Amino acid sequence: MSAELSIKQKAKSNENKKGLFMKFLDGVEVVGNKLPHPVTIFLIFSALVVVASALAANAGLSVEFTKIDNKTFETAVTNVTAVSLLSADGIRYMFESAVRNFTGFAPLGTVLVAMLGVGVAEGTGLIQALLRKLVISTPKRLITLVVVFAGIMSNVASDAGYVVLVPLGAIVFLSFGRHPLAGLAAAFAGVSGGFSANLLIGTIDPLLGGISTEAAKLLDPSYAVSATANWYFMIVSTFIIMIVGSWVTERIVEPRLGEYKGGEKAQLHDIDDAEKRGLRFAGIAMLLFIAGMVALVGPASGILRDQATGEILGHSPFMNSIVLVIALFFFIPGLAYGLGSKTIKSDKDVAHAMGKAMSTMGGYLVLAFVAAQFVAYFSYTNLGTILAVKGAAFLESTGMVGLPLILGFIVVSAFINLFIGSASAKWAIMAPVFVPMFMALGFSPEFTQVAYRIGDSTTNIISPLMSYFAVIVAFAEKYDKKMGIGTIISTMLPYSLAFLLFWTILMIVWYAAGWPIGPDAFIFMK
Template sequence: MNKLKKEEVSTEQKNNSAMTKFLNGIEKVGNKLPEPFMLFVYLAAFTILFSWIIAQFGVTVQEPGTGEEVAIKSLVSGEGLEFILTSMLDNFTGFAPLGLVLAMMLGIGLADKVGLLETAIKSTILKAPKSLVTYAVIFVGILGNIASDAAFVIIPPLAAMVFYTIGRHPLAGLAAGFAGVGSGFTANFIITGTDALLAGISTEVMQSMDSNIVVTPVDNWYFMMASVVVLSITGALVTEKIIEPRLGKYKGEASGELEQSTALEKKGFRNAIITGLVFIAVLIIAIAWPNSALRSEEGGLVPSPFLDGIVPIILFFFIAIGIAYGVTVKKIESTRDISGFMGEAMKDMSGFIVLIFAAAQFIAYFDWTNIGTWLAVSGAETLQAMNMTGLPIVVGFSVLTAFMNLLIFSGSAQWALEAPIFLQMFYLLDYHPAFIQVAYRIADSSTNIITPMNPYIIVVLAFMREYNKKAGLGTLISLMLPYSVIFFVIWVILLIAFALLGIPFGPGVDMYIN
């Protein structure tokens, strides 16, 4: 028996060693790439050259949905040069994550600089069972999509702080938080804006074929609720069995035990909680008020001005609790101190702002040339030409979507490209459009954390460098790849299980059209 156990341990060590070598290889190769700023500069230059080469062959593609014939546009042309010069500032200032991240960091940065976040962690997480911390981080990360993209800015750095505080590697916490937010983005216990957005696109596509078919925001609800539980467990195991053993013990500059909270800090934390509860209570009253401006015209919350304005609401929340704490601990004695702490937080984001300038140009060039649309449609047509049937073709569709997500980060934009092709194709095979929508969502979500088109990769990399100054894209990708691959595989297995066992994906929604 002991011999058998030793053999099992030996095999596990070999497997871990092989996995570690593979990930170390990815990190090594990835970190040989240029610095992120220059990498995006080179990618933009490559896009310019590639668009010129493809345009020489007169390549066109029929845009799904509209049926419009669009050509690959060359940036090496009069029109292209005009676009490069006239759009540069708009590409930068109009880059959605820029305003979101900077606005969020005004609030979060204030709470951090006055010491609230550190005290909150010491007063809560340190008292919780350490065995549950990893599961809690992944779970909160997944549910964080209710705050939309703001979750990418809030959860990963807080997760890193949590892990560091309890003596674990902060990069493992950051990776777990990013995995929960990014790869688990589409799952939740409640209906979110993503459900409504994708269902709206699916319904619009199906109306051209069968006006009786409507995909509603709750049609994937049961599956997504189950996904939260499955992915929380999966993400925690990946963190503890793969990521942390590979990272080892943290020996960075931030190492060292945090001191216990003082009586004044505890009082400040108490006042911050009271302020936060009052803020939430006022918000609930404002939402519940008759004919509230925060609800939609129909009285609902999905979609609604409340969800559209979730980022400013979260910003004001952090400002309120940050001020309450800062005033109590006497770090804020005048309004000048508030702007001072916010300014310090903005200084920490200077590197991110520089990176965003280059990244915004590359993404804008790639979108303007129609290269992404051409590659997406070509891949879809290839899969359709394989003429397969049954679950294998659905899994093949998910695999294709996962690869396409490396080129198109926006889930709604990618679904708008794929839905007109695949929903109609699978409808002819009697598959329910809501089922195909699920197959799309799991692939799109799984690869969010490894696609270079994800602008929040830059944000997470900036947070990562607070703990490892030498960290590069290779470091980040090697950390996130296990989550991406394993999440996708587990999700596909869950999809197949639901389908074969006849478990509804939502109210009245099965694999086939009834």
């Protein structure tokens, strides 16, 4: 009896030791996990959008704003009115577009195509062998930094990081005897929360730069914002996000998750001779694959370069096919490893590995169907656009100037990001308002773009409207069948708040120092 009382007293003592923030996160998780299954939640969200659209349309809710096309960069005054899903046209839309919404859901093709290649690499044993080598060669104290950094750098390959690095982060942590959901969270934080940090110029940079250029031309027709406009700031941000993300993982997220008691296990036996031979085969295949890709994009007239401009980034064939490139990046070495290690004996083994990878995605496909309807409904009704314009108008009406205005802009961008996931779609709406406004106050379009990117990145990881949120839920359920959206949001919320805080502090320090934010790009107008 006394032993039982001692256990209860100890549990109560540990509960009392929890800080207010930890208790808050526990509350978020409890409330969130009392909600229905994510599939049901997205159905409820869809129903709420249907009702909200009808109310907004009946009230005649509309906005007029200047928008920049994110493909042609042409500027036009646009009037947007709330569209009801309970009207005759709206009901027809819901019935007729259901299949199209699903097949056109952005993450769907990315996930399934990439998983074909990853499935071969995993099925033949390549990934497991590489992870065991990683465990042997990487100091345990550095693994969190490595996972977050890899997530940040994956942004160069567009959305591939969500499909490849997030699940790998979980496997890496499990291999080190740590909680796999902490690894998943660390990778997700790097890929999505650190979306605007990188050592390299990625696909989003020329896109945002083009929109900023057209917005700046509303005030100065000769102004141009380059793809490298935020590069210096992005490089420093990479290390800030890496350090902050690692600290949050090890000091907040992992202690909250506690010891992993699930059924997934990591194989840590030594690499045998067959596996060593397989790794040699995989290494040779990888070098040949890289050489082939260099031949396709390296020359000035490379087949996978943009045939008009010669560029590799932007809308070049290489970047447009990056998902297939990633799939081949895993498939070819995986196949070579299987042949070298004798885990592949015929083409049937390859097909079986790909089929097995697809079979694990059944739950995700169900979730993707309902999530696709929700995202499509939100776009069709124009509610997200109206919310973005109203938010921009509110900030403009506050009368704030200088640094407080910039800070308010970051907060508004972070809030709007909860409802419109696409960085370019939001910027196409917000840039024509804020770029000229900040130019009139002396701030350069490049600096305004930096402030926007901070807000746009930091709330990605806690928004169910973010396209890949359903993917993350599906990956997490592999390690905890009973988990819900509450667990995901409560796990990712510390990253979101910490990134927002420290990234903003970095911007304030940069502002005070007056450093250039990119090549020939400055905080203030020349």
